[in-house]
Amino acid sequence: MTSAYHTDLHMHSRFAYATSRNLTLPVLDATAREKGVRVMGTGDFTHPAWFEELRTQLVPAPEEGLHVRRDADQHAATRFLLSVEVSCVYRQGGRARRIHVLVMLPTLPAAAAFTRALEERGADLGIDGRPTLGLSAKAVAELALTVEPTALVVPAHVWTPWFGALGSKSGFDSLAECFEDLVPQVLAAETGLSADPAMCWQVSSLDAVALLSSSDAHGPRTVARETTRLEGELSYPGIREAFRTGSPARAAERAAAPTRLAGTVEFYPAEGKYHLDGHREHGVRMTPAQRRAAGGRCPVCGKPVTVGVLSRVEELADRPVGTRPEGAPGFRSLVPLDEVLAAALGVRPAAKRVATARARLLEAFGDELSVLTEVPLADVEAAAGARVAEGIGRVRDGEVDVEPGYDGQFGTVHVFPADDAPAAGPHRQASNP
Ligand SMILES: [Zn+2]
Ligand SMILES: [Zn+2]
Known part of the structure; x- marks a missing residue:
């Protein structure tokens, strides 16, 4: 068992x-x-x-x-x-x-x-x-x-x-x-x-x-x-x-x-692709407060915007942000391994170098979730290099920036700060599965 x-x-x-x-x-x-x-x-x-x-x-x-x-x-x-x-x-x-x-x-x-x-x-x-x-x-x-x-x-x-x-x-x-x-x-x-x-x-x-x-x-x-x-x-x-x-x-x-x-x-x-509010067709992304200030309408076309998940939670919330009920199991936030590797290597997630690095990590440590959550960073570094280890460390510590998703458009994760980028650009546009 x-x-x-x-x-x-x-x-x-x-x-x-x-x-x-x-x-x-x-x-x-x-x-x-x-x-x-x-x-x-x-x-x-x-x-x-x-x-x-x-x-x-x-x-x-x-x-x-x-x-x-x-x-x-x-x-x-x-x-x-x-x-x-x-x-x-x-x-x-x-x-x-x-x-x-x-x-x-x-x-x-x-x-x-x-x-x-x-x-x-x-x-x-x-x-x-x-x-x-x-x-x-x-x-x-x-x-x-x-x-x-x-x-x-x-x-x-x-x-x-x-x-x-x-x-x-x-x-x-x-x-x-x-x-x-x-x-x-x-x-x-x-x-x-x-x-x-x-x-x-x-x-x-x-x-x-x-x-x-x-x-x-x-x-x-x-x-x-x-x-x-x-x-x-x-x-x-x-x-x-x-x-x-x-x-x-x-x-x-x-x-x-x-x-x-x-x-x-x-x-x-x-x-996630419905986190904030907005109108995708016109590239309009709004926080809940921005949507309220705009009367719930797209400033470009005047149509009602799609109200996302954050707004909906605010609407139904009867407790402040940061409340954790006693006995609630915890969670951890991760970025898929291919995306971390792509960011670290400065290539796209579908690139061959990503597949090669992933294969090396799986050979050494068995599976992706173990690599993302458990394997000591020194071991990750030995198998895949310092930049990959740093990227995984940043994900584990929550040190990533996310441009929020809205109205069916996935958000974009930046594992490394923008001024810390290898030439090909370290960020990803999450794609629709
Ligand atoms: Zn619009
Ligand atoms: Zn469904």
Whole structure:
């Protein structure tokens, strides 16, 4: 039994819109191991073609409720957890709602039963690996919990304006408004790339849920850009217990749980593409105060700007910035290794020199998350040079500058100060996965 491990439970397959063709089970297995992720969501299990691959290529892992590739070395293989993200489009309280919800299940028969239940309600599941349903988030939770009482139902990227359960455009003011009497069975919520736990801690109603982070990757490169770290037993029931006891409200039960939520690995939230407010088409980025001063409108075209995550948190916050509820697991903010290497070497993240440096580091230390978080900097320096070690040190210490993202535009991270740059320019423009 592994004692501490990273999970990345929100993923997509190549059958979801705008995803990489490389998203096959062998690639996901290998990528997760390179990144340092032990348990990976399959994503998209309601899609018939992807489910057929899951059914034929996966077998139960030695640990309850998890799966491994049939042909893989059973000890080292990435553990897969059956997961899907659904898009609920409906009306409630006189408003249009669009809410993304993750559903996780321990067995293929349970996944098949959930899929059948959606089909019986008229869902067309063959179009998109992230199906759009005319069902409420609560109805989806009810179906999942009926099929499998230990189902995990997790509202995805809760703060994003368009599809977050708490988002500015079509969300609610609390998870209780969204899930009503089922809210006690919603054990966790995903913070999303544009927010981090510290932002969520300002909203006391979120003390009832564990805060998860995951990559929501649409291609192999972005796997593990956010993760949730667990300690203890590796199994579906263990993961569920870690979520159940991962909230500040249930912190007292945590010590007795077989598996515990140890914290999350985060993007710098300003790097997320909905962090600030603005209108991307006109290059207008605004802080919440600037948006209020402008009457909420783009100064170029006069249209209402997209209200981002920071504003939305401010709106719902009932605690000051800097509050940390007792019993809240911690987090650390990182920059993906390729981006750090690119900054240190003065090349683009896709450059060959980055791949060479990464290969050297993986050979020496095993996986990317270990390099980013644990390996002593002197060892990093010996393997990849002083500049790379300095870059990783800066990321670990939070000494990076971020030009915030807004209205669908990712932010830009500067690992090194602008006047400290090798010729080719050390910064990156984060790209849409
Ligand atoms: Zn989503
Ligand atoms: Zn505009």
